[in-house]
Structures are given as structure tokens and as C-alpha cells.
Amino acid sequence: MTHQEKRAWIMLVVSVASYAAYAAIILSRADGQPLPRIPYAEVLLWTVGSAIGASIVAETALGVVNPRASRLRDARDRQIGQLGDYVGSSFVVIGATAAMLMAMAGWDRFWIANVVYLCFFLSAVLGAVTKIIAYRKTFPQW
Amino acid sequence: MKPTRVTNSIRALRFASGEMTQAELAERIGVTRQTVIAIEQGRYSPSLEMAFLIAHVFKVPLDDVFHYPDHLEE
Numbered sequence: 755m756t757h758q759e760k761r762a763w764i765m766l767v768v769s770v771a772s773y774a775a776y777a778a779i780i781l782s783r784a785d786g787q788p789l790p791r792i793p794y795a796e797v798l799l800w801t802v803g804s805a806i807g808a809s810i811v812a813e814t815a816l817g818v819v820n821p822r823a824s825r826l827r828d829a830r831d832r833q834i835g836q837l838g839d840y841v842g843s844s845f846v847v848i849g850a851t852a853a854m855l856m857a858m859a860g861w862d863r864f865w866i867a868n869v870v871y872l873c874f875f876l877s878a879v880l881g882a883v884t885k886i887i888a889y890r891k892t893f894p895q896w
Numbered sequence: 897m898k899p900t901r902v903t904n905s906i907r908a909l910r911f912a913s914g915e916m917t918q919a920e921l922a923e924r925i926g927v928t929r930q931t932v933i934a935i936e937q938g939r940y941s942p943s944l945e946m947a948f949l950i951a952h953v954f955k956v957p958l959d960d961v962f963h964y965p966d967h968l969e970e
Binding site: 824826829830831891892 | 900926927928929930931934938939940941942943946
């Protein structure tokens with residue numbers, strides 16, 4: 755497994771774990787009250803920050819566990835990386851468009867922030883899954 | 897999107913070149929061993945430049961390394 759494929763796996767696991775933790779905390783705080791009344795901002799920022807920190811720690815740990823592993827990034831790695839980023843970016847656009855429309859329609863900030871966060875999460879997952887499939891299966895030709 | 901139609905004889909050429917390992921070939925053309933494996937298994941089509949580099953390593957023409965079907969089925 756190349757270093758870049760390991761990074762894609764880290765991105766997938768960390769993204770899923772951090773979003774699952776966020777959703778679990780928010781839903782546990784609901785207790786029958788409407789979701790927009792739940793204090794979410796602090797939890798959201800902490801889970802995003804923790805996800806970034808966990809990714810850095812996991813990548814550092816990879817280097818410590820196997821210091822002789824190659825970190826070479828070749829043309830195939832770059833092509834797969836670009837494909838994953840291209841596929842994942844679709845959800846960033848969807849999230850931004852949804853947030854813009856929701857703001858114009860006067861939706862609560864809770865929903866706007868959460869739609870943006872959900873789309874960031876889906877973008878990361880879709881991009882990582884695309885990269886992993888491209889590494890494991892055939893790199894698609896157009 | 898479709899899988900590549902390019903086939904290759906890299907595995908045979910490696911063995912004909914003193915049983916060169918995938919890692920040795922990868923090092924000589926500046927890619928990861930996983931990329932050599934993917935090319936060898938037809939899961940990845942290399943760039944023209946990478947294809948020439950591989951042919952140069954084995955000191956054979958490009959046609960002896962990579963093959964493309966004469967008649968394409970649509």
C-alpha cells in the first residue's frame with residue numbers, strides 16, 4: 755500500500771469517526787427539544803479540530819511505526835489524488851449552494867452550519883472512497 | 897469511464913532481464929512498486945514518458961513492451 759493510499763484510508767476513517775461523534779453528541783443533547791435550540795457550534799468546532807489533529811497524529815504514527823516505508827508520490831498517485839479531489843469537490847459545491855439558498859430563505863443558522871458540515875463530511879468520504887477504489891481496482895480511462 | 901485496452905509484457909521482460917524485481921524496476925523509473933504492479937496487471941496505463949522509460953530499462957522498442965488491439969470493439 756502506498757503512502758498516499760494510507761492517507762486516503764486515514765481520511766476516510768477519521769472523517770467517519772469525527773462526524774459520527776458529532777452526530778451522536780448533538781442527538782444526545784436533543785432530549786425532545788427542537789434541534790436548532792441545541793448548542794452545536796462548540797461541538798462542531800471541536801470535532802473538526804479533533805479530526806485534523808487525529809489525521810496528523812495518524813500520519814505521524816505511520817512514519818514512526820515504519821520509518822523505512824517509501825513516501826514517494828509518483829504520477830499515478832497524483833492522478834488518483836486529482837480524481838478523488840475532483841469527485842469530492844462536487845459536495846462542496848452542493849453544500850455552498852444549499853447554504854446560500856437556505857440563508858436567502860431565512861433558515862436557522864443551525865441548519866445552515868450543519869448542511870455545510872454534512873457536505874464537507876460527504877466530500878471527504880466520497881473523495882477518500884474514490885481514491886481507495888482507484889488504488890485497489892482499475893484506474894478509469896476516459 | 898472504461899478499463900484500459902493496453903496490455904504489456906513487463907513481467908516476461910523482467911524475468912528475461914535477470915529476474916529483475918518489481919521494486920528494482922520501480923526504482924529505475926522513479927515510481928512506487930505499487931505503480932509497477934498496477935501497470936503489469938493492466939490496472940493503470942502509464943504516461944507516454946513512463947512507457948518510454950520502461951522500454952529503455954529493458955533496452956527494447958516500445959512495441960515490445962506495450963500492445964494495443966488492432967481492431968477496437970465499440
